[in-house]
Amino acid sequence: MEITLDTRPLVKIEAEALVTYLFEEVKSFSGALAELDAATGGTLSKLIASGELTGKMLETTLLHYPQGLAAQRLLVVGAGKKDKFGTAELRRLAGAAVRTLKSRQVKRVTFLASENDRSAAGAQAIVEGMILANFDSEKYKTDKKPGNEIMAAALAGWSESSRAEAALGLSRGRVIAESQNFARELGNEPSNRLTPRMLADRAAAMAREAGLAVEVFDEAKIAELKMGALLSVAQGSVEPPRMIIITYTPEKLNPGAPVLGLVGKAITFDTGGISIKPANDMEKMKYDMCGGAAMIGAMRAIAALKPSCKVIAVVPSSENMPGGRAQKPGDVQFSMAGKSIEVINTDAEGRLILADGIAYAKQLGCTHLVDAATLTGAVVVALGNVNIGVFGSDQTFTDQLLASGKAAGEKMWPLPVDDDYRENIKSGIADIQNVGSGKGGGAITAAMFLKEFTGDTPWIHLDIAGTAWQDDVKPWNAKGATGVAVRSLVDLAMKFGSNGSSAK
Numbered sequence: 001m002e003i004t005l006d007t008r009p010l011v012k013i014e015a016e017a018l019v020t021y022l023f024e025e026v027k028s029f030s031g032a033l034a035e036l037d038a039a040t041g042g043t044l045s046k047l048i049a050s051g052e053l054t055g056k057m058l059e060t061t062l063l064h065y066p067q068g069l070a071a072q073r074l075l076v077v078g079a080g081k082k083d084k085f086g087t088a089e090l091r092r093l094a095g096a097a098v099r100t101l102k103s104r105q106v107k108r109v110t111f112l113a114s115e116n117d118r119s120a121a122g123a124q125a126i127v128e129g130m131i132l133a134n135f136d137s138e139k140y141k142t143d144k145k146p147g148n149e150i151m152a153a154a155l156a157g158w159s160e161s162s163r164a165e166a167a168l169g170l171s172r173g174r175v176i177a178e179s180q181n182f183a184r185e186l187g188n189e190p191s192n193r194l195t196p197r198m199l200a201d202r203a204a205a206m207a208r209e210a211g212l213a214v215e216v217f218d219e220a221k222i223a224e225l226k227m228g229a230l231l232s233v234a235q236g237s238v239e240p241p242r243m244i245i246i247t248y249t250p251e252k253l254n255p256g257a258p259v260l261g262l263v264g265k266a267i268t269f270d271t272g273g274i275s276i277k278p279a280n281d282m283e284k285m286k287y288d289m290c291g292g293a294a295m296i297g298a299m300r301a302i303a304a305l306k307p308s309c310k311v312i313a314v315v316p317s318s319e320n321m322p323g324g325r326a327q328k329p330g331d332v333q334f335s336m337a338g339k340s341i342e343v344i345n346t347d348a349e350g351r352l353i354l355a356d357g358i359a360y361a362k363q364l365g366c367t368h369l370v371d372a373a374t375l376t377g378a379v380v381v382a383l384g385n386v387n388i389g390v391f392g393s394d395q396t397f398t399d400q401l402l403a404s405g406k407a408a409g410e411k412m413w414p415l416p417v418d419d420d421y422r423e424n425i426k427s428g429i430a431d432i433q434n435v436g437s438g439k440g441g442g443a444i445t446a447a448m449f450l451k452e453f454t455g456d457t458p459w460i461h462l463d464i465a466g467t468a469w470q471d472d473v474k475p476w477n478a479k480g481a482t483g484v485a486v487r488s489l490v491d492l493a494m495k496f497g498s499n500g501s502s503a504k
């Protein structure tokens, strides 16, 4: 979708559809809405008076050939209560507009921002909302209708003097949303079309195009590095594992500057291994690489937005299969860090591959770590499909990420990292075991397991098992992989860099 700025007077805009929005319980119009109402001979006022137009969140009212306007359609989207409205609502609203119009074969839209939203952040949210909404995964449909998408969009409302703000938000929004869509594409791929080798190829192609350094380790190199935890998961499959490392280095790199490490779980299919999962819903486990996809997607945006800190993504990738060579419950493995692990349940494989990913990120010099993983069903029980579960070992760093989540419109909820839970992962035979022995708290014991490998490096774990996949279509986006965490991670990297200092 091509996106431009349109600073012409409203009534002169010749779009196929002009989009505006309206709060609940407005009594009188001002600004752009007043202008549109006047130009259309009071149509909006009349619709409000009749009760058809209420401004309720995401209500859509479509007017065809509105008199007095050059646009062929005027779409009015409800913005809900004014005091509850922020960039997150604006992003969704812009998305809902795009999906409403694209289902009606509209190809060109102009989105008119309200006075309050004419900032860089406002433009960014609108553009993100539109690009994310325009995404549909039709790749494997043989009867897909060609071009069922919005081809061109414009932002209106900004004046010539505020053009620079709008342009900044537009370009940021575009690169971030396109990167999130890249992560969604990967997440939607079936496991036969995205093995660890194929994921590595796609990540490497992206990195080369974006101007990032990339390295892919094959099973021989992984063995040489003694990544025994990753290898133990991969040994049950005929598909070999990969370790993907993507590095962004800023032009001016101060010695001793902090380095952000992004470690993502990329199990391209999780059968559970010998501790096999039930058949019901197992097909969804193709999404078990969404943590890795989020990191790869974030790197794509980071390459374009150029934060001032170095960022390294480390993505261990494997299948988790119950083949003849598969590891078995009770097996003991040695991780790269040297710690021994008793594998009680082969379905708790994400934490195994992350253990080696975290150890390697530290070896590469990362001073701060964030991992993202579809790690536990328990986080879905705790937080449903709304909030990412956040575990942090360093409050200052965690607060920065939570602030980025807010800014990016991705909901996150902190859960405890507490040494009392460590008891639950003590093993009788090895240093630790890969599942908690007590009842409940499965998302927490998983985090405690990961923490064992972080040492004193500030670290945040994002359990995205509940948020990386959407079962149903929403008014503002398609169902399937969500690309969650990409926006927050990019925001974090930008701020982490711009401070010129670490979180501490």
Ligand code: BES
Binding pocket: 270, 272, 288, 345, 347, 348, 349, 350, 374, 375, 376, 377, 378, 380, 435, 436, 442, 465
């Ligand atoms: N990929 C799953 C997490 C998952 C499970 C996501 C169910 C969505 C729904 C992970 O590898 C896993 O299987 N975790 C186990 C851990 C358990 C064996 C301690 C789980 O959560 O059931």
Ligand code: ZN
Binding pocket: 270, 272, 320, 346, 347, 348, 349, 350
């Ligand atoms: Zn599993």
Ligand code: ZN
Binding pocket: 267, 270, 288, 347, 349, 350, 374, 375
């Ligand atoms: Zn898994």
